[in-house]
Amino acid sequence: MSTLLQQTIDRCRxxxxxRTKALEELIHTLLENGRxxxxxxxxxxxxxxNQCDKATVFRLLQRLAGHxxxxxxxxxxxxxxxxxxxxxxxxxYLICTGCGSIEAVNAPCPVHDLEDxxxxxxxxxNLYHELEFFGTCxxxxx
Amino acid sequence: MSTLLQQTIDRCRxxxxxRTKALEELIHTLLENGRxxxxxxxxxxxxxxNQCDKATVFRLLQRLAGHxxxxxxxxxxxxxxxxxxxxxxxxxYLICTGCGSIEAVNAPCPVHDLEDxxxxxxxxxNLYHELEFFGTCxxxxx
DNA sequence: GTAATTGCAAATACTTTGCCACGTA
DNA sequence: TACGTGGCAAAGTATTTGCAATTAC
Numbered sequence: 001m002s003t004l005l006q007q008t009i010d011r012c013r014x015x016x017x018x019r020t021k022a023l024e025e026l027i028h029t030l031l032e033n034g035r036x037x038x039x040x041x042x043x044x045x046x047x048x049x050n051q052c053d054k055a056t057v058f059r060l061l062q063r064l065a066g067h068x069x070x071x072x073x074x075x076x077x078x079x080x081x082x083x084x085x086x087x088x089x090x091x092x093y094l095i096c097t098g099c100g101s102i103e104a105v106n107a108p109c110p111v112h113d114l115e116d117x118x119x120x121x122x123x124x125x126n127l128y129h130e131l132e133f134f135g136t137c138x139x140x141x142x
Numbered sequence: 143m144s145t146l147l148q149q150t151i152d153r154c155r156x157x158x159x160x161r162t163k164a165l166e167e168l169i170h171t172l173l174e175n176g177r178x179x180x181x182x183x184x185x186x187x188x189x190x191x192n193q194c195d196k197a198t199v200f201r202l203l204q205r206l207a208g209h210x211x212x213x214x215x216x217x218x219x220x221x222x223x224x225x226x227x228x229x230x231x232x233x234x235y236l237i238c239t240g241c242g243s244i245e246a247v248n249a250p251c252p253v254h255d256l257e258d259x260x261x262x263x264x265x266x267x268n269l270y271h272e273l274e275f276f277g278t279c280x281x282x283x284x
Numbered sequence: 285g286t287a288a289t290t291g292c293a294a295a296t297a298c299t300t301t302g303c304c305a306c307g308t309a
Numbered sequence: 310t311a312c313g314t315g316g317c318a319a320a321g322t323a324t325t326t327g328c329a330a331t332t333a334c
Contacts, residue, residue: 018288018333039324053291058324060289074216074274078299079323094260097268105260110252111273118236118247118275126239127277131253132216133260135269160308160313181299195316200299202314220324221298 005031008069008084015067022052026060027084035102036073036081036093073130075102092131098140105133147173150211150226157209164194168202169226177244178215178223178235215272217244234273240282247275 008027013019025047030037037045039061043054061082064070073081075095081102083091091104111129119127150169155161167189172179179187181203185196203224206212215223217237223244225233233246253271261269 016288020289020333022290055292055325056290062325063289072218074218076214076216078222080220094264094266096266105256107256107259110256114247114249114252115275117249119277122236123280123283124236124238124275124277125283127275129273129275131271131273133257133266133269133271135261135266138265141265141267158313162308162314164315197300197317198315204300205314 004086008086011069012064012067015069017063017067022048022056023060025051026057030070030082030084035104036075036083038077038079038081040079042082075132076134092133094133094135096137096140097134098136101137146228150228153211154206154209157211159205159209164190164198165202167193168199172212172224172226177246178217178225180219180221180223182221184224217274218276234275236275236277238279238282239276240278243279 005024005028008031009019009024012023012027017023026042029042029045029047033045039054039058042048042061043052043057048057061070061072065072065082069085070082071085073083075081075093076097077100090109092107092109093102094105095102109131111131115127115129118124147166147170150173151161151166154165154169159165168184171184171187171189175187181196181200184190184203185194185199190199203212203214207214207224211227212224213227215225217223217235218239219242232251234249234251235244236247237244251273253273257269257271260266
């Protein structure tokens with residue numbers, strides 16, 4: 001994992017970002033949590049809490065998103081969620097509308113073919129998709 | 143379509159909502175546009191502009207969502223999108239990240255089986271999904 | 285040394301609520 | 310008549326920006 005951390009930071013450097021403490025800790029936090037997180041969550045997380053301002057986290061995420069290293073997700077809540085994009089890896093999510101928990105679905109994504117078809121038929125570029133399942137988890141169903 | 147309008151209003155009545163002008167025009171607007179819309183768009187649309195306050199539209203949408211007649215979507219923008227739920231009908235969307243246009247994908251949704259599998263394996267209740275494709279439309283690609 | 289990055293505070297954007305008036309059932 | 314609904318205005322929450330100071334390269 002620290003390899004992945006290093007690789008990701010390298011990708012940031014390659015994109016022209018400066019290697020700052022805040023950047024490292026942000027990437028590290030996203031990696032170790034392995035799920036989409038909100039700006040507030042990130043800014044309040046252990047690694048970033050005493051490291052930098054929320055505005056800094058915001059601007060970092062914005063820059064990273066601009067370079068395709070991070071993606072901003074909708075996920076129904078009022079706050080936006082951000083997820084680290086790891087090359088060759090794609091995740092769909094299962095979200096509980098009761099407690100808000102988010103977990104990655106570990107099953108092959110069934111959308112690939114349709115995505116190709118849409119790309120072909122509509123001429124859209126840079127196509128990608130987001131798939132989320134919403135429901136009430138067993139805990140919340142009680 | 144006016145039949146669908148009538149049916150939808152009937153469903154609202156059955157859910158206990160009062161039949162007000164604002165409700166009718168809101169449903170009508172959502173139906174005739176046939177795509178998810180934001181609160182601001184709705185409040186500013188021809189049928190509602192001179193009909194009622196934005197707060198009213200907000201509360202109507204909230205009530206409708208509570209009764210499962212409307213669903214709130216993420217869709218990446220800062221503002222939330224709302225879509226009318228028509229029984230037996232499901233839509234996936236294709237969104238241009240350049241101009242923000244949203245259209246329904248008219249192809250069978252490939253997620254059904256995975257949804258069943260998740261329902262079975264995780265015990266989630268009231269499961270549903272959202273699938274969106276994002277990309278740059280031919281217009282914006284120039 | 286220079287341009288990117290950061291902190292702090294202020295400005296926006298969108299959503300949500302309070303309260304009293306009004307209209308539907 | 311009674312209770313759901315609506316208007317207006319104010320409050321709340323999350324995001325975004327300005328600017329001077331700082332830091333990476």
